[in-house]
Amino acid sequence: xxxxxxxxxxxxxxxxxxxxxxxxxxxxxxxxxxxxxxxxxxxxxxxxxxxxxxxxxxxxxxxxxxxxxxxxxxxxxxxxxxxxxxxxxxxxxxxxxxxxxxxxxxxxxxxxxxxxxxxxxxxxxxxxxxxxxxx
Numbered sequence: 001x002x003x004x005x006x007x008x009x010x011x012x013x014x015x016x017x018x019x020x021x022x023x024x025x026x027x028x029x030x031x032x033x034x035x036x037x038x039x040x041x042x043x044x045x046x047x048x049x050x051x052x053x054x055x056x057x058x059x060x061x062x063x064x065x066x067x068x069x070x071x072x073x074x075x076x077x078x079x080x081x082x083x084x085x086x087x088x089x090x091x092x093x094x095x096x097x098x099x100x101x102x103x104x105x106x107x108x109x110x111x112x113x114x115x116x117x118x119x120x121x122x123x124x125x126x127x128x129x130x131x132x133x134x135x
Contacts, residue, residue, distance in 0.1 A: 002120055003033040005041070006098075006112055007074040008105060016103045020083035022048055022067045028105065029074060032112050034120070044070065064088045068095065075123045078108060094126040 009024035011017040017024045027044045048066035064085040071077065077089060078098045089097045096119060100108035112119065 001033050001035060002116075003031050004075045004112070004116070004119060004123060005073060006030050006032050006076040006078050007044070007071050008100075008108060009046075009077070009079045010043075010105070011103075014105050016078075016080040016100060016105060016108055018080060018103060020081070020085070021077060021079045022046070022051070022063050022083070022085065024049065027071065027074075030109065030112075032109065032116065034116050036113050038109050038113070046070070061085075061088065068093055071095070076112070076119055078112060080108075094129075096122040096126055 007027040007029050009017050009021040010026050010028050012025065024046045026046055029041045029044055031039045031041055046067070047070055048063055051060070051063045051066050067085070068089065074095065076096045076098050078100055080100055080103045082089070082097060082099070089095055098112065098115070098119060100111050102108050102111065
């Protein structure tokens with residue numbers, strides 16, 4: 001059975017953060033399978049949350065690497081919104097960024113399930129073309 005590993009940027013146990021992905025309190029890592037089954041694998045602390053961004057302000061490439069390096073085993077980065085590093089995730093990693101358009105975790109999981117086939121295809125294409133993080 002096809003399954004995806006999805007990291008949601010969280011504010012608390014029920015809501016996705018209403019800020020940049022890299023500012024999440026933690027990442028809720030779920031296994032989402034094509035049959036609609038969902039399993040919480042772990043709540044992973046965001047070690048890059050307090051990363052000090054220098055001159056560039058938001059979108060610091062070093063913070064981007066610090067966030068993505070915590071999620072190398074994940075296929076999809078799911079967020080209510082993302083900051084300037086969204087383009088870096090799309091262009092410089094083998095990760096798929098997915099906008100949930102909701103902060104409610106249960107609804108966000110449902111949207112991943114509804115978009116499973118499309119996300120699966122994007123993940124397979126990314127894995128074929130890119131390393132986990134490009135310099």
